[in-house]
Amino acid sequence: MDPTVGERLLKAGQSWQSGEALKTVDPRSAATLTFREGTRPDIEGASVAVNQSSNQERREALQRGTVRGTLNKHAGRHPFVFTTSEAEAAVVGTALRLVVPRHSTRLEGSEGEVLFRRRHDGAEVAVNAGHHAVVAPNVPLVATLFHSDPHPYV
Numbered sequence: 395m396d397p398t399v400g401e402r403l404l405k406a407g408q409s410w411q412s413g414e415a416l417k418t419v420d421p422r423s424a425a426t427l428t429f430r431e432g433t434r435p436d437i438e439g440a441s442v443a444v445n446q447s448s449n450q451e452r453r454e455a456l457q458r459g460t461v462r463g464t465l466n467k468h469a470g471r472h473p474f475v476f477t478t479s480e481a482e483a484a485v486v487g488t489a490l491r492l493v494v495p496r497h498s499t500r501l502e503g504s505e506g507e508v509l510f511r512r513r514h515d516g517a518e519v520a521v522n523a524g525h526h527a528v529v530a531p532n533v534p535l536v537a538t539l540f541h542s543d544p545h546p547y548v
Contacts (some may be wrong), residue, residue: 416443418459433474435463441494451475456494464489464505473509481529484509488523498530502540510535 410416410427416437418425424438429452437443441459451472454461457479465474465485473484476492481499483492488506492499501510503521511518512529521527525537 410445412445412447414445416445417441431466433463433465435461435465437461446477453477456492458494458496460491460493462491477513478529479513481513482511484511490521498528498533500526500528502526503537510537 416425416427418437418439418441421439423440424436426434426436428434433452435454438460441461442457443459443461444455444457446453446455452474454475455477461476466487473486476483476485478492478494478499480497481501483490483501485508486506488508489504490506490508491502491504493502494500501508501521503523503525505523507523508521509518510521510527510529512535517535519527519535519537521537524539526540527535527537529535
């Protein structure tokens with residue numbers, strides 16, 4: 395954790411300030427964030443996210459864990475950007491799941507489209523509904539069709 399990032403216990407109804415970390419410590423825990431425009435991402439499991447938003451854009455740095463949610467379209471506004479150490483996901487309006495284990499980032503699109511960019515070389519791919527992509531060492535950056543049921547033949 396970056397020692398310059400502020401931390402406090404965030405209670406329902408309080409604002410999550412820019413620069414603050416949000417931690418969900420138990421694998422069964424979750425926190426739902428509600429933004430003015432109606433966007434409601436869920437931070438799930440043992441996760442750490444840092445609010446890096448400004449007046450110009452919404453930006454969350456997911457250091458580890460999972461974020462899932464439906465992000466509303468913003469007419470004339472910048473996209474909602476999720477960053478990890480490996481990747482950036484720019485969301486204009488869609489439903490997604492972003493998973494950050496060690497040394498990789500997986501994006502799953504359940505509706506709409508997300509622009510997914512690998513940070514070290516700038517390569518990017520559009521991830522549409524029903525597709526996923528992974529940023530990890532020695533893994534090609536491609537959007538691939540996935541099954542929502544992890545065991546489709548069981």
